[in-house]
Structure formats: C-alpha cells, structure tokens
Amino acid sequence: MAESKKNYHQGHDIKSLLLNLALTLSFILPVAIYIKREFTKEFCMATAAAAFIATIAPPFGFYRPHPYTDWEGNTPFKLRRD
Numbered sequence: 584m585a586e587s588k589k590n591y592h593q594g595h596d597i598k599s600l601l602l603n604l605a606l607t608l609s610f611i612l613p614v615a616i617y618i619k620r621e622f623t624k625e626f627c628m629a630t631a632a633a634a635f636i637a638t639i640a641p642p643f644g645f646y647r648p649h650p651y652t653d654w655e656g657n658t659p660f661k662l663r664r665d
Contacts, residue, residue, distance in 0.1 A: 597640055597641075598637070598640045598641065598642065601633070601636055601637035601640050602637045604637070605630070605633040605634045605636075605637040608629065608630045608633050609630055609634070612626055612627070612630050
C-alpha cells in the first residue's frame with residue numbers, strides 16, 4: 584500500500600501543465616480580443632504558440648499522459664526523479 588502512494592500521479596507533469604496553459608489561453612482569447620482589439624494578431628499567435636508547444640512536448644500529440652496506461656510512450660515525463 585505504501586508503494587502505491589509513492590507512485591501516485593498528481594497530474595503535474597510537463598505535458599499536463601502545457602495543455603492546461605494552452606486551453607486556458609484559448610478560453611481567454613475571445614475576452615482579450617474584445618478588450619484589446621488592436622492586439623488581435625498577437626493574442627492569436629500566443630495562443631497558437633502555446634498549442635504548438637503543448638503538442639510537441641513528450642509524449643507527442645494531444646494525448647494527456649496517464650501513469651496507468653498500456654501504451655508505453657504515454658507515461659508522464661518528469662524533470663526530476665522520485
């Protein structure tokens with residue numbers, strides 16, 4: 584039981600955080616454009632860049648990492664070791 588708690592996944596891996604950032608920017612985008620219409624191109628470019636970075640982060644694609652997956656390449660990627 585102690586081992587299962589040690590390997591518990593909190594969802595704070597790089598891919599999950601980048602996807603959360605990209606989706607947050609896409610929800611804020613219409614409001615930002617409404618408030619500052621002259622920066623529409625910059626807001627769209629920032630949202631597209633965040634989506635691109637989230638897509639190329641490991642694992643490649645739109646899959647959110649899952650610690651209990653059968654697909655070997657879909658495990659969470661961390662910068663530090665436990």
